[in-house]
């Protein structure tokens with residue numbers, strides 16, 4: 001029975017843990033899918049490469065606004081796809097080769113399940129008998145997978161998830177996306193910009209409901225001008241497929257006819273397929289492995305990180321947690337704790353959305369005194385240059401100027417938000433941030449400066 005000093009399950013963020021400081025340890029890493037995990041292969045990176053292409057297409061379509069008449073001759077989807085995966089697939093293969101070539105590392109290509117304390121059964125992906133593997137210490141970094149509503153899963157009708165939709169051979173003429181969250185919003189932009197007629201059918205009364213309520217409402221309204229948006233439209237009966245291939249989706253609004261179906265209704269942690277409980281790991285009701293602030297599970301010598309345990313299914317959070325686990329494996333006597341006090345995020349849709357901190361509804365629900373300011377991109381010079389009519393920076397602050405939250409929707413929101421992430425993380429108050437630094441004129445961040453200056457703060461604090 002192979003025994004290792006350290007066994008890591010999952011090659012997404014888990015693969016970043018063993019570096020040269022682990023050279024004198026016998027490390028095993030187990031992967032049942034494509035080497036490198038979600039972000040690299042089917043998540044953040046390929047989606048943003050598609051989003052960039054979609055942004056270029058939309059820029060061309062809107063160029064006439066600026067007196068530059070232009071049109072798109074052709075969208076070469078297959079070339080976009082091959083460029084994206086021609087870059088990514090070799091990185092995955094190279095990462096696997098690198099680990100397999102390391103003397104002190106054993107790579108198991110197979111599916112791991114706990115069968116006891118720090119004891120795993122690994123079923124090889126290419127068949128063969130399961131191997132029992134034990135470790136002095138185990139790190140569970142096994143991520144999450146798309147959750148599929150039963151009504152669709154059981155229908156037998158073909159559907160896509162984010163795992164495979166980017167590998168299609170062509171852009172479907174009509175694409176229906178079930179869901180109204182991150183993945184739905186990003187792929188609606190990608191596929192519509194690249195030529196599909198997009199329908200979004202979501203369960204809730206608005207899109208991106210996890211955002212600040214004003215941003216969600218503004219985005220939902222804008223989206224309805226670009227896509228066929230159906231709210232409170234969860235599928236009510238199994239979809240069907242006609243002999244000509246057309247898929248018919250049934251929802252509260254009636255039926256939707258489509259050529260392809262993309263399901264984006266949330267992701268579920270992989271703890272169930274790992275038999276986490278057999279390893280002594282407690283699991284939350286939503287499937288997340290229970291961890292403490294050092295990323296320790298309830299099983300002695302077992303850590304977990306990333307989507308399988310985190311309330312934030314975000315790569316920057318998984319990376320941070322992987323660094324904490326890495327440190328704590330190397331320095332058990334000086335453990336570090338995870339700092340998820342201020343977790344930012346961005347949705348790379350059109351327009352982009354970025355946020356950090358408390359939303360207006362959080363302050364209201366928790367009885368926190370607050371003020372807000374919503375500043376339009378179009379109120380500053382660079383916004384005029386862009387002819388922007390929809391972009392906003394919304395700030396939420398205490399009446400004394402303490403910044404509580406920032407919620408942006410508009411071009412480059414994912415980059416524009418960074419100084420606000422810095423301010424909120426390091427406790428810079430609105431007045432100091434606005435007045436004690438230069439803001440380059442006439443650059444787009446002036447919209448942040450104006451939002452800060454426009455907060456209706458308690459005059460005593462100025």
Ligand SMILES: Cc1cc2nc3c(=O)[nH]c(=O)nc-3n(C[C@H](O)[C@H](O)[C@H](O)COP(=O)(O)OP(=O)(O)OC[C@H]3O[C@@H](n4cnc5c(N)ncnc54)[C@H](O)[C@@H]3O)c2cc1C
Nearest residue numbers: 010012013032033037038043044112143306307313314315
């Ligand atoms: C379409 C999409 C776009 C996204 N875009 C962004 C973005 O722009 N920004 C952002 O911050 N986040 C984004 N995310 C989220 C981000 O990808 C995840 O939060 C992050 O990749 C999670 O990392 P992880 O290491 O926890 O898991 P993963 O990277 O999923 O790694 C887990 C690995 O474990 C393997 N595995 C699972 N179970 C077993 C088992 N039993 N045995 C062996 N191996 C196993 C899996 O095959 C996988 O390789 C996106 C996600 C998706 C789906």
Ligand SMILES: NC(=O)c1ccc[n+]([C@@H]2O[C@H](COP(=O)([O-])OP(=O)(O)OC[C@H]3O[C@@H](n4cnc5c(N)ncnc54)[C@H](O)[C@@H]3O)[C@@H](O)[C@H]2O)c1
Nearest residue numbers: 149179180181182183202203204234264265266267313346
């Ligand atoms: N840019 C990014 O950082 C990024 C991009 C993509 C994904 N992600 C991560 O991946 C996670 C998963 O993304 P996601 O979009 O699948 O989940 P999500 O939680 O963001 O959104 C799920 C959506 O599906 C809807 N829904 C749920 N059940 C439904 C049903 N039966 N019928 C119709 N609609 C239904 C929900 O109302 C919600 O709108 C995100 O929460 C995010 O953490 C991040």
